[in-house]
């Protein structure tokens with residue numbers, strides 16, 4: 001799994017951080033998403049998919065291996 | 067197997083489809099929407115799209131490839147006209163009768179018009195991307211703009227118009243902007259912010275008529291007799307659930323589609339997003355939310371319930387608004403009588419986190435240019451599971 005975030009689209013809700021705190025964080029000053037791990041281990045994949053769906057700015061994309 | 071039929075191809079409807087596939091649902095899914103566009107997001111319409119900072123493609127929720135991966139039959143530009151619960155069919159405006167095993171209604175809202183609104187040029191509402199483009203076309207040449215209704219949407223439109231250098235008057239019968247969403251004390255802050263930016267606020271004022279010249283708006287009349295000349299008026303006085311097509315369906319409609327705690331309106335019929343009213347099992351209150359995050363969270367719950375999870379829907383509401391360079395985020399609900407208590411940051415500097423309290427209960431966490439702080443403060447809400 002590869003994660004791509006669009007910081008210009010991000011609205012700083014932090015919902016991704018609530019869903020997958022090991023993978024996403026927010027900048028201190030403006031709350032914009034910071035990607036901690038662009039290729040997280042399988043144990044985090046479900047939480048990341050949840051974050052993608054819940055993101056209110058549709059700012060997270062996934063490339064999944066198939 | 068008739069599969070799942072979803073009516074309304076915006077964020078609520080599309081998220082049901084995504085969540086079903088993610089949970090492994092392999093049956094047929096059809097997504098019907100009356101707008102001709104690929105599913106797009108509404109929050110940017112009153113922000114980046116209106117100011118012209120983004121082209122409209124940037125507001126698309128998913129691209130073609132992502133939609134293809136969902137293996138969903140998309141019927142765009144098609145309106146649902148009738149629901150027959152007995153026969154389990156929905157009739158479309160092209161005459162087709164679609165059968166379903168499960169039905170999801172995600173038809174959202176339509177702007178509430180003013181009863182005395184004339185059909186002349188220069189009067190706008192804002193709900194769809196076509197509305198946003200029509201307004202964006204006129205904004206650069208309109209010298210003066212009047213915003214009618216100072217709720218969240220009216221405030222964002224005023225901010226966008228002001229950022230483009232228009233003269234802006236914002237009119238509302240309540241005493242401060244966004245009073246219903248954030249109460250009097252924080253509403254006064256919103257008022258001050260707009261005044262600092264040069265918006266002319268007319269609070270406590272009702273609009274009672276429009277003057278038009280040669281088929282175009284020329285002025286707005288207020289109940290106290292004042293006449294506000296303008297080249298453009300944007301009406302943002304709230305919206306009504308898009309349930310007109312369901313009138314004869316037998317579903318209970320009362321300011322939205324009435325649902326149980328599982329977002330079920332009838333056996334195998336669910337409602338999602340702005341159009342759905344359900345009994346919140348924690349607060350016990352009949353609730354209908356109009357925000358972006360509710361649409362996705364409710365959609366995820368409904369997808370689970372279609373697959374027989376029997377999961378009650380118990381969200382902590384969240385909305386945000388961007389006006390000028392200020393981002394306001396609210397988790398929870400601010401009651402009209404809430405006390406607002408600052409817990410972090412500096413109110414004078416316009417960057418803080420506050421709690422809304424009723425008695426001993428924290429009902430909301432509010433962030434004012436403080437996204438990280440408000441996310442952390444959300445933990446103090448009793449509602450949060």
Ligand SMILES: Cc1cc2nc3c(=O)[nH]c(=O)nc-3n(C[C@H](O)[C@H](O)[C@H](O)COP(=O)(O)OP(=O)(O)OC[C@H]3O[C@@H](n4cnc5c(N)ncnc54)[C@H](O)[C@@H]3O)c2cc1C
Nearest residue numbers: 074076077078100108109145146173174339340356357358
């Ligand atoms: C301009 C604007 C700015 C916003 N900004 C914010 C914000 O900053 N923060 C926030 O939290 N929320 C914001 N919102 C609210 C958020 O966008 C909505 O809560 C969200 O769009 C609701 O999604 P939905 O899928 O329930 O309904 P909608 O997005 O309204 O979608 C319903 C869809 O169903 C279609 N439809 C209706 N009737 C039929 C029919 N009979 N047959 C077929 N299709 C039909 C409609 O055309 C529409 O495409 C904003 C809304 C607007 C309009």
